[in-house]
């Protein structure tokens with residue numbers, strides 16, 4: 001069984017083909033990169049895989065099951081979690097509540113249970129709180145648990161978003177430009193954090209990132225798309241010297 005297999009994925013928006021015949025494959029817990037110039041179609045691929053868009057064509061098989069067109073909360077429940085290019089946190093809730101609310105797809109109790117505050121409700125609330133508190137400890141965020149995310153530095157907010165995605169215990173974590181907006185010290189911390197998560201949680205990670213230092217130091221395999229089409233894939237060393245990649249990023253004059 002492979003973890004994720006995508007074949008012939010195509011996404012059209014009216015006359016624009018944002019993603020064209022895209023394929024990829026995660027055998028197990030690889031850490032892979034998806035890169036390409038602005039507007040290449042990277043986030044569209046993530047939006048399809050995480051259930052935000054239904055593709056025009058193509059197959060997505062996750063743990064041997066087709067997931068095309070399933071709703072985002074169903075995809076999350078199956079084991080795919082994501083972060084967003086622009087951080088999406090609930091700013092009027094505490095950090096702890098931000099983590100707890102992300103587990104609502106996996107409540108394990110009904111509205112009636114919560115009204116009666118019976119054993120099933122109490123046990124499940126306790127289980128979710130334990131998962132959230134453990135994660136905050138592991139990611140060194142516990143001291144901020146009662147803070148509102150908006151009051152915390154941007155680098156910490158990025159980390160909270162990653163913690164929230166991890167709280168659903170994914171097999172595949174999609175990170176959409178995790179280094180966007182971070183200063184260079186925070187970027188170094190992020191590289192260490194992602195490497196640690198990959199090892200500690202033993203999960204697959206698929207990352208979109210413009211900062212080459214991040215992609216090249218973390219990913220074992222990188223796929224490059226331009227105008228929705230794959231133009232190269234390979235190891236970081238292969239990608240850095242690939243003429244099609246250099247041309248896509250820098251133009252013909254630099255070849």
Ligand SMILES: Nc1ncnc2c1ncn2[C@@H]1O[C@H](COP(=O)(O)OP(=O)(O)OP(=O)(O)O)[C@@H](O)[C@H]1O
Pocket residue numbers: 013016018036037038039040041042043044045085
């Ligand atoms: N919902 C949508 N409706 C119409 N066009 C869209 C939609 N989403 C994306 N697009 C278009 O599809 C193309 C690919 O966009 P996408 O956001 O996937 O690129 P990207 O590679 O993630 O870019 P960036 O690196 O700048 O974030 C762009 O031309 C974009 O304008």
